[in-house]
Amino acid sequence: MIYAVWIPLLVPFLVVPAARRLADALSPRRAVRLLAATGAGLAVFTLSALALLVVPGAGRLSAVAAAGEFVRPLAAVEPALALPLAAVALALLLGCAAGMTRAARRHWAQLHRTARPEHGDDSELAVLRDARPDAYALPGRPGSPGRIVVTTGMLHALEPAERDALLAHERAHLTGRHHLYLVAAELSARCHPALRALRAPMGYALERCADEAAARAVGDRAVAARAIGRAALAARTAGGPAEAHPAPALAAAAGPVPRRVAALLGRTAARPRIGRAAAATLIACLAVSGAAALDATHDLHSSIEAAQGEAP
Template sequence: MIYAVWIPLLTPFVVVPAARRLADALAPARAVRLLAVTAAGLALCTVLALALLVVPGAGRLSVVAAAGEFVHPLAAAAPAVAVPLAAAALALLAGCAVALARAVRGHWSQLHRAARHDGDDGDELAVLRDSRPDAYALPGRPGSPGRIVVTTGMLHALEPAERDVLLAHERAHLTGRHHLYLVLAELSARCHPALRALRAPLGYALERCADEAAALAVGDRRVAARAIGRAALAAGSAGAPPAPRPAGALPAAAGPVPRRVAALLGRPVVRPRIGRAAAATLLACLAVSGAAALDATYDLHSSIETAQGETP
């Protein structure tokens, strides 16, 4: 077990290069699903691996040994190794638990503050009287569709067709519940620091999903590309910092805008070789991490049965 249990802790470092290529090489919706599954799966394997590291060291304690009815000590590792590892793993697990609880509570508080930010009149669109160009999707609480917030400065900066693109883009964020994917990525990053690198490609893939939905809604990819570019330029050249956004808002000009515009102007054809290679790498890492965690679990179970005087 002592060897297999390290694989789930090291695998997340391998997925980062492939994840960065995936967002550009694969269709946006597929990239979002694969990145989200990979982040969640590797985070779960990480937590399981840390829990497995705690047990051998804890089994050396007389209280735990008596509760587990151990006739022999656990043979998963020598005491000089098992006890320090168990203490370190327990500390990391406690840190993960605290970080996850804070993240969940923070996200829930954000949704409640967002609901109070623009009232509760049921309108999908809220127009703020502000000369600074800005637009974002404001997710709602469970059961609430959320709201699109646009400033008058942004509306004046865009032509009518471009405004339709902007609204369709933000509407896609709301209907697709894209903020939940970002929350999942944030929670996964709290379990393993390497998984923080998945947030950027996932955020870019989500923006690409909304871009494609907006282009489909208006029926013109060039208009969609022009609207996204002009919205980003308007927001960046306003001369004054944008108005403070509520936490959890999904801004229209997020992510690498030039790459998004280039993707809309080019043919929407996925580069199959790069996409398949990156997807295969992520799936392989997820499979290897899960298999190693299961193997370590089986070995620990056999060690516990041996310690209890049973035949594994």
């Protein structure tokens, strides 16, 4: 077990280069789903590996050994390493649990605050009287559709067709519940430091999903690209957003806007081979990590049976 258990802890470092290429090489929706599955799966396997490292050391404690009916020490890990590894793994597990709990509670509190009708009534669209251009999607709590917040400055900066594209972009964030993918990426990042690198590709892929939805809604990819570019330019020229965005908000002017505009206009070269290779890499990392975690679990189970005096 001591060898297999390390694989889930090392594999996440291999997904970073592939994840960075995935968002441009695959369709945005597929990229989002694969990135989310990769982050969640590797996070679960990381926690499983840490838990497996705790058990052999804990089994050397008299109270645990008595509860487990061990007649001999567990042989899953070298005796000199069992207790130190268990102490470190337990500390990491508790740190992961605390980080995930804080992140989940903070997100829930933010959704609770943003659910209050501070920007007008409870309608989908809230228009703020502010000359500085700004627009973002503000998700609601479960059962609440959320709302689109836009300033008069942003409405004046865009043509009518561009306004429709901008609103369609923000509406896609709400209907797709895109903030939940960002929360999942954040929770995964709390389990392994390498998984923090998935947050940027995830954010870009989500913006691309909304961009494509806006292009379909207005029926013109050029209008959607122009709306995104002009909205970002107007916001930056004005010196920043009209107000500090709430943390769950998703803004059309966020992320690498030139890359998004180029993708909408078809100016990025199609790279299906790179996309397939990146996707295959992430799937392989998930498979290897999961198989290693299962193998380590089987070995530990055999060690427990042997420690209990049962036939292997």
